[in-house]
Amino acid sequence: MKLSLPVILFLLLTGSCVMGQGNDSLLTRLNNTLGKKKEFDEAKLTRIANLKKELRNAGNTDLVLKYDVCLKLYNEYKSFNYNEAFNYAQKLQQIGHLLNDPTKIAYSRIKLGFILLSSGMFKETFDSLKTVNVQLLDTAARREYYFLTARTYYDLADFDKDNYYTPIYNSRAEKYIDSATRLCAINSFDYIYYKGLKSLKRGHIDTAVTNLKLLMDQHRLIDHQFAVTTSTLSDIYIRKNQPDAAINLLIQAAIADVKSSTKEAAAMTNLAQLLHQQGDVRNAYTFIKAARDDADYYGARQRKIQVSAIFPIIAGERISYVEQQRKVLFLYASLLTLLAIVVVVFAVIIYKQLQKLKQADKVIQDTNHDLQESIKKLNEANRIKEEYIGYFFNLIAEYINKLDKFKRSVDNKLVTKRFDDIHKLIDNIDLAKEREELFINFDKAFLKLFPNFIIEYNALFGKENHIKLLPQQLLNTDLRIFALIRLGITDTEKIAHILEYSVNTIYNYRARIKGKSNIPNEEFEHKIMAIKAV
Structure with a gap:
């Protein structure tokens, strides 16, 4: 069956519209949030600038205040910029030594361990954590220490992924996470999240999902907590081979990361990988590029390596995709040009026909006008004729009557031979x-x-x-x-x-x-x- 040019164009254009409608609303939200990324970063930089000003004003005498301000700066930087966070972790240790406060020294080493782990430096993380005297820490600091140690072992197990060391590291991680959980208030975010993470690592998927969904449904989470929870839950859906559910969760995690100016998060990278696997090269490229920019800004080597391994693959397919789109657009442009030429030709033909019709219409109108005028004149002439014919008939009738009377009068006077009366009668006319x-x-x-x-x-x-x-x-x-x-x-x-x-x-x-x-x-x-x- 042959298709006409307009039909082919309609199918091509409607096809492209349908493909465009496949974008999920969450992806649109993420792209919109990325557009405001600079605003969120500027808000964080403003807070950091104010803290640095506060640190300068503290001078060198109030070391306790300096320690507190450095700790705030570390917390601002820990997920934002690795080098700055590492720098303030070092300063925390230095101030702890100047204060001769073992508790502050121990706590600053936990902070150093966190930033080292974020950079993928497992040995250095363990070295820092081994120097921590747990007995010196308060409950919150001990909970943080245990959880950081557990996370280090879990991350190391995921990194090795072998049958010998991975179970060992997971077992050690469980002991530390149990210790952290015992120090949490029941039903708190940390308590439920640690329980869910432990269930996930042990393979108890349903229990892990229940705990993580409980956090999302019944707790008011800050952006970073929400990102951590949804990222962890997305790992479960990836294991269950439910990529759509995982993508939705990773999108939400990425939105939360952008809003909280978190640069070291892996949600954007994982999202780009999944979208790439599903053939959404355009969004995959956008998000892997954003992840690369974040990794460069954060400065952690591990993140750079992870993103760099994926970026060339997606970028290459992006180039192929763009080239394919260019060819499609060229085809569309060619077809539209052809259609435009056809439209112009038809427009010229129609224009000429319209001109002829206008001329014919003008002739008809002029003729009709002339006809109407002629009809009016004829009607008027008929009216005049009718009026004057009637008028002259009456007039002639009167004159005939007068002539008849005059004739009878003359006849009468001739019979009676009154000739003088006839002269008088004539003179009276x-x-x-x-x-x-x-x-x-x-x-x-x-x-x-x-x-x-x-x-x-x-x-x-x-x-x-x-x-x-x-x-x-x-x-x-x-x-x-x-x-x-x-x-x-x-x-x-x-x-x-x-x-x-x-x-x-x-x-x-x-x-x-x-x-x-x-x-x-x-x-x-x-x-x-x-x-x-x-």
Whole structure:
């Protein structure tokens, strides 16, 4: 079956729209959050700047205050910048020695151990933790020490992934995590999270899921706690081969990491890997690039190595994807260009046809207008004819009756031989009066047809040249001349005959009247003809 060009274009364009709609709303949220990344980082840098100012103001005398401020700076930097965090962990130890406070020295070594572990330096982490005298620590510090040791063993077990050392490290980690859990308040975040982590490492997946979901559903977690919980839970779904659920959790973890300006987190890297496996190269590239930038900023070698191992693979596929998209866009552009050419050709054809239709329509309109005008003129002529035929029939009938009476009277007087009476009868005939009566009847008939004739006639002149009729006068000679012209009698000789004037007199009347008007002479009679009958 052959498909037309518009159909092919429709299928291509709708196909691309459907693919675009596959983006999850969570991915959109993450991309939007990444767009605000600079704002979150600037907020953290502002807090750090204020703490550094506080540290400078403390001077060298108040070492306890300096220790507290350095600890705050370490906490700001520990997931933000490895080198700065390491620097402040060292300063904590130095101030602890200056204070000669074994507890502060021991606690600062725990902090150093955390930052070393974040960099993947297992040996150095153990070396730092071995120097800690646990008996000197308070409950919170001991809990932190035990959990950090447990995490170090768990991470080492995951790093080795062998059948001999991994079980050993996991076993040691369990002992330390049990010690940490015993120091936690029941139902606290640390208590539930440690329980869930232990269940996960032991392979008790359902128990681990229950604990981690309990944290998410019933505890108000800060961004970092939320990121840690969702990242851990995503590992479970990866093991259960449920990548969609894992991706959703990693997206949430990555959003929380961006909001808390956490640069050492692995959520973004793991998310990029999963999206890459599912074929979402565009988002995978965006997130692995963000993870690489974070790893470079954080400065931890382990993170850089992890990201660097994945980045070239995704970047290479991204280049292939872009090239493929470029080819598709080129195809779309070519098809759209072809379609545009077709549209232009059709537009030109349609335009020409429309022009022809407009011309034809104009001819029809002009013809129709002329026809309407002709119909109006015919109707008007018919009305005039009807009116004047009736008028002249009545007039002729009256004259016939008068002639009949005159004939009978003459016949009677001839029979009786009263010849003198016949002369008297003839002398009684007043032709001037008869002609005047004829004009009056003409005026009445004309003004019945053209009641506005005098008003429209006067409108063609200045006020000083308006016709002013005598009382009882309907029309004067000037008006009768142009009344006859309005009725279609334009021949000067005929007008002269009807009005019983000489031809020259009528010529002079017409010329004089036209000369007084405000209208050019050649247009005057056209204006007279334009006066409408009722």
